[in-house]
Amino acid sequence: MRVAIVINKSWNIYNFRLSLVKALLAAGHEVIAIAPEDAYSAKLVAEGCQFLHLPMESKGTNPLKDLLLIQNFLKAYKQVKPDVILQYTIKPNIYGSIAAKLAGIPTINNVSGLGTVFIVQNLVSKVAMALYKFSFQFPAKVFFQNNDDKALFLERKLVRESITEVLPGSGIDTQRFQPAPFQRHDPFTFLMVSRALYEKGLVEYVEASKILKAKFPNVRIQLLGGIDEEGNIGIKRTLVEQWAQEGWLEYLGTSDDVAGVMRQADCVVLPSYREGTPRTLLEAAALGKPIVTTNVPGCKETVVDGYNGYLCEVRSGVDLAEKMQQVLSLPDTALQTMGQHSRQLAEEKFDEKYVIDRYFAAIKDATK
Template sequence: MRIAIVINKSWNIFNFRLSLVKALLKAGHEVVAIAPEDAYSAKLVAEGCRFVHLPMESKGTNPLKDMLLIQNFYKAYKQVKPDVILQYTIKPNIYGSIASKLAGIPTINNVSGLGTVFIVENLVSKIAMALYKFSFQFPAKVFFQNNDDKELFLGRKLVRESVTEVIPGSGIDTTRFQPAAQFKRQDPFVFLMVSRALYEKGLVEYVEASKILKAKYPAVRVQLLGGIDEEGNIGIKRTVVEQWAQEGWLEYLGTSDNVAGVMHQADCVVLPSYREGTPRTLLEAAALAKPIVTTNVPGCKETVVDGYNGYLCEVRNGADLAANMEKVLNLSEQELQTLGQHSRRLALEKFDEKYVIDRYFAAIEAATGKPARK
């Protein structure tokens, strides 16, 4: 079969869906990546994909402008003629679903996070709800990454329950992401947040927590790994991040293609996000046997059993975040290692990507009526 994978960035496919791509290629399918071209597009081709450029703003929230995307999706889908389309992120999910219906091609959607339109209620979010309700009539399957997101969509009657299913995010390759051979507590202690510099990821609260912790433990290291995204009103300005770094509240590490390597040098991974699908960075942290501190919100709370492999804190509360980070900081070496071992166990039992890939093969077979496995 010819299978299209459609996301708002080639980077996203390469970093989060490459295992699924490889599994589809291994099963003998042709895989076509449809996304805006970036530095990772050529890497997808090197892995064996065909690549089709589709211009798309990942952050624009002008629905009238975005409606023009339907034509772009339709042209791409008619050009590629896939047997089935796997769609991720908001714009492919909405506008791609309408285009695929017009093109007569079945789709499988993945709601990988609800984004700003569900966190902030305004005119744009109301239009987005209406668009979801219309476009989600058409997919053969809609995967959600946590039960809260699924129940929210069902409660607002945005999708039929019969086509929905919950899977653990993109899953994690537990053979590739392995704990360090020997446990070592860093001196001084290192907290790491892996995220783009966005308000909704809780970066402001992370810096607040850093100020509280450093007043008591001046040597503690508080790090951020991730890109600065100044688009719209959701990105924190580079000048602000650089000021935090100059004042000593944050070590800004920039970006890296070797996130696991950076995580190995941290004692605890922190994500104070306002809401997620299932955050990939926390799945990576769990697989690498790292204790986790994250917010008690949909998506994040699925990755932590409070007190077992980390701690859950209140959302938008820098003081509570600091208190929970301090709990981890004050653990003995053995207690810290045990928390990490529990994270690894959760990754193996709950988040292994083999389950996610299996559910995709089953959904492809159901949507097309053709065998997806060899």
């Protein structure tokens, strides 16, 4: 069987869906990755994928311009002739679904997060809702990454409940992501793994840093992730560098070994405004790290408050600082236990084997 996987970045396929790709290849299927070409496209080919470049702006929000994507998707799908298409992120989900319907190919969509159009209510978001409602008539299955996102789509009548299912994000390979022996670092280290976007809560993270450093001057507040100045949602590099120069933030840039960086942290933080199920928090859980994150859809699924971390108020640097201080103030035994609880949750709730099994079942149903 020929299976196409379509996402807005090759990086995304390689970092978040490679285990699914490998499982499909191991089962004897052909896998064609369709995405904009980047440094990770060749890595996908090296893993056994075929690759087709499809230009796509990941953050553009001009629906009229994006409608032209339907033609690009249709051309790609007719060229590849897959038996089924797995689509992720907003543009493949919307425009790819329309193109796949025109090409007569079944699709399985994954709503991996609602993105800016659901956080900011404006004309663009209204158009996006209408496009979702139209295009989501066509998929054979729509996976959501948390119950809140699914409930929102059902409430707004954007999708039929009969084709929906909730998965724990992309899942996590608990064999690959193993905790290191417990060690409390000196100075204590907080790590946020995210692109430098406003909606990820980076401003609040810096506010929390200022509060914490007034009490604990040596505490380390780190950011690992790319700077994305595209559109109005990315924080400018000059501002990130200013925060770093002023001592509020250690900017670590990007890394292909996120797990290695995480192992050097005492607590992983993500003050995001809304997520699907954030991969970075699944990794943190599998690595046995306490987590501080916001009490919002997607993030709250990864933390049992007081058990493996703490939930904080969204858009509140003050409350974020309070919860980070609670972790910092834990004695070693309690800090170690909290990390062990994270690992236990990863094993019981987020193991990727379940996600892969559900995809195989959905592919079987879609191609009957």
